Amino acid sequence: MRVRGFACLLWLIATRICAAGFEPNAAAIATAHPLATQAGREVIDAGGNAFDAAVAVAAALAVVEPYSSGIGGGGFLLLHRAVDNLDVVIDAREKAPLLATKNMYLDAAGNAVPERSQNGALAAGIPGTPAALVHLALFYGRLPLERSLASAIKLARDGFEVSTTYHNMAGYRQKVMAANAETARIFLDAGNAPAAGFKLRQGDLARSLERLGIQGSAGFYGGEFADKLLAGVKAGGGIWTAEDLAQYTVVERKPVVGTFHDMQIISAPPPSAGGTVLLEALNLLEPFDLAKLSVLDRRHVIIEAMRRAYRDRAEFLGDPDFTEVPVARLIGKAHSQEIGADLKLDQATPSSALKPIAPPHQGEHTTHFSILDTEGNRVAATLSVNTPFGACFTPPGTGVLLNNEMDDFSARPLTPNAYGLIGVDANAVGPGKRPLSSMTPTFLITKNRIGILGTPGGSRIISMVLLGALEFYQGAPPEAWVKLPRYHHQYLPDEVLYEPAALDDAAKQDLERRGHKLRLSNRDYGNMQAILWDMGAHQVSAASDPRGEGKADVWNAKLPALKALELPAPADKPKTRSVGVPIAPEAVN
Ligand code: DON
Numbered sequence: 001m002r003v004r005g006f007a008c009l010l011w012l013i014a015t016r017i018c019a020a021g022f023e024p025n026a027a028a029i030a031t032a033h034p035l036a037t038q039a040g041r042e043v044i045d046a047g048g049n050a051f052d053a054a055v056a057v058a059a060a061l062a063v064v065e066p067y068s069s070g071i072g073g074g075g076f077l078l079l080h081r082a083v084d085n086l087d088v089v090i091d092a093r094e095k096a097p098l099l100a101t102k103n104m105y106l107d108a109a110g111n112a113v114p115e116r117s118q119n120g121a122l123a124a125g126i127p128g129t130p131a132a133l134v135h136l137a138l139f140y141g142r143l144p145l146e147r148s149l150a151s152a153i154k155l156a157r158d159g160f161e162v163s164t165t166y167h168n169m170a171g172y173r174q175k176v177m178a179a180n181a182e183t184a185r186i187f188l189d190a191g192n193a194p195a196a197g198f199k200l201r202q203g204d205l206a207r208s209l210e211r212l213g214i215q216g217s218a219g220f221y222g223g224e225f226a227d228k229l230l231a232g233v234k235a236g237g238g239i240w241t242a243e244d245l246a247q248y249t250v251v252e253r254k255p256v257v258g259t260f261h262d263m264q265i266i267s268a269p270p271p272s273a274g275g276t277v278l279l280e281a282l283n284l285l286e287p288f289d290l291a292k293l294s295v296l297d298r299r300h301v302i303i304e305a306m307r308r309a310y311r312d313r314a315e316f317l318g319d320p321d322f323t324e325v326p327v328a329r330l331i332g333k334a335h336s337q338e339i340g341a342d343l344k345l346d347q348a349t350p351s352s353a354l355k356p357i358a359p360p361h362q363g364e365h366t367t368h369f370s371i372l373d374t375e376g377n378r379v380a381a382t383l384s385v386n387t388p389f390g391a392c393f394t395p396p397g398t399g400v401l402l403n404n405e406m407d408d409f410s411a412r413p414l415t416p417n418a419y420g421l422i423g424v425d426a427n428a429v430g431p432g433k434r435p436l437s438s439m440t441p442t443f444l445i446t447k448n449r450i451g452i453l454g455t456p457g458g459s460r461i462i463s464m465v466l467l468g469a470l471e472f473y474q475g476a477p478p479e480a481w482v483k484l485p486r487y488h489h490q491y492l493p494d495e496v497l498y499e500p501a502a503l504d505d506a507a508k509q510d511l512e513r514r515g516h517k518l519r520l521s522n523r524d525y526g527n528m529q530a531i532l533w534d535m536g537a538h539q540v541s542a543a544s545d546p547r548g549e550g551k552a553d554v555w556n557a558k559l560p561a562l563k564a565l566e567l568p569a570p571a572d573k574p575k576t577r578s579v580g581v582p583i584a585p586e587a588v589n
Pocket residue numbers: 364365366384385386387405408436437438439455456457458459461
């Protein structure tokens with residue numbers, strides 16, 4: 001007995017020593033807006049962990065970046081819980097309403113009508129972000145939900161000064177926003193895009209967040225608040241029902257996991273295409289010694305890998321609850337060998353030469369944030385309302401700007417959506433189905449380094465994370481991952497889209513000589529938020545994309561002992577769930 005006790009003590013000491021060696025010496029947050037970074041830091045300094053900070057950051061972004069994400073939207077949150085090494089994805093993707101039909105966005109002649117899937121109440125899926133915030137607080141955080149929401153509520157109630165980015169985004173969507181009186185009342189200034197410095201107050205949103213904090217999911221998906229959402233959507237020509245709201249659940253899903261040489265990649269599973277396409281591209285690149293290739297050859301093979309991986313996105317990816325997605329096969333090394341067999345070093349493979357996608361039998365303005373706390377908990381979260389200001393539709397009295405994520409479905413086989421992406425049956429509209437996403441919140445792990453990254457950018461998200469992952473693998477710091485000039489290929493259209501700084505004249509000539517078609521992007525794209533924990537160097541660093549207005553913060557934050565905090569437990573916190581108990585994949589509203 002005594003020997004066993006002694007052994008236990010030794011084991012405990014050993015694990016403490018190991019754990020101490022494997023805890024970061026600083027916390028870090030990188031988000032797309034300084035006020036959101038501040039909200040997250042405040043929660044960690046108050047004794048919250050990375051998951052509480054994620055609640056605070058997501059809610060603050062909903063207020064200060066309403067064009068990017070919000071409680072009228074959804075997304076994917078990749079979590080790592082240090083205490084039991086759990087990696088899990090909270091799938092908070094919007095769901096199609098139960099009355100949705102396959103051809104709901106087609107006109108009488110069978111053509112897709114983008115206005116219907118992009119603007120107004122009919123474009124909105126059932127939001128997932130409110131359920132995700134509740135879920136994070138209940139099962140992963142240390143603080144009560146209302147505590148973590150406090151900064152966002154204050155920002156919404158007291159207002160904040162909008163930036164030039166806000167002005168530009170509102171200018172871009174002004175016409176559609178003006179068509180909805182409630183959206184115009186809240187988000188425009190006398191019908192116009194507010195100038196930078198305009199104080200935006202969102203009283204209804206403050207009250208909606210407050211209600212969510214106190215009542216949990218019932219405060220959004222049920223009761224009087226649900227009635228308000230439904231009445232507004234119905235008056236705007238939408239098709240939501242009480243059942244849609246009552247049955248919305250987030251789903252805990254296993255991340256997709258793969259390797260690139262000695263780097264492990266953990267990323268988003270379907271209904272996001274992100275992790276799968278990222279791993280396919282990395283598998284295609286693995287046989288090449290990228291470090292030894294010339295810069296020109298290297299760029300060419302990366303483009304060819306993107307082309308082939310995005311092709312599979314179009315054919316196979318969709319909501320796994322509705323369609324069989326062969327993820328294991330797609331991310332297997334054998335599959336890449338097969339689809340990479342015709343990859344030539346000296347020549348582009350036209351997309352038309354890849355196996356055609358059979359038609360079925362008949363028929364920035366999203367946000368990403370990364371968080372690391374001093375226990376080693378990590379969050380990579382990409383949240384969205386889809387295109388700027390989502391559907392530009394706000395049910396009166398709620399302050400909830402709704403998403404237009406329904407446009408991420410393939411409205412018609414092989415017809416491009418807002419991002420030029422095509423799909424077939426796997427991503428057709430269906431009642432209760434989640435539209436296919438490109439969001440790619442990702443962890444990268446080598447022996448001594450852990451990376452946390454992601455970005456908005458529609459279809460280009462995956463190629464941006466791919467380029468970032470390759471930089472990480474080469475040992476570059478996060479500043480390099482986020483600032484790297486970008487290029488992109490998504491199979492169709494068969495062209496290389498590039499930022500001006502990505503290709504100089506020699507590079508352009510070289511790619512054209514190999515048979516690539518090039519298209520200059522009319523603006524820089526992406527807004528990557530990245531954190532590096534260098535365990536070898538005992539150093540944490542973080543970077544926010546210079547293309548955006550975000551802020552990365554790294555500071556020495558020691559989590560105070562929980563008992564010293566004397567936090568009130570939320571009334572509905574289930575007793576059966578505790579830290580250390582892995583949560584079986586299931587749905588929680
Ligand atoms: O889920 C998706 O893939 C898209 N709704 C993301 C949209 C996006 O990133 C827009 N950002 N520029």
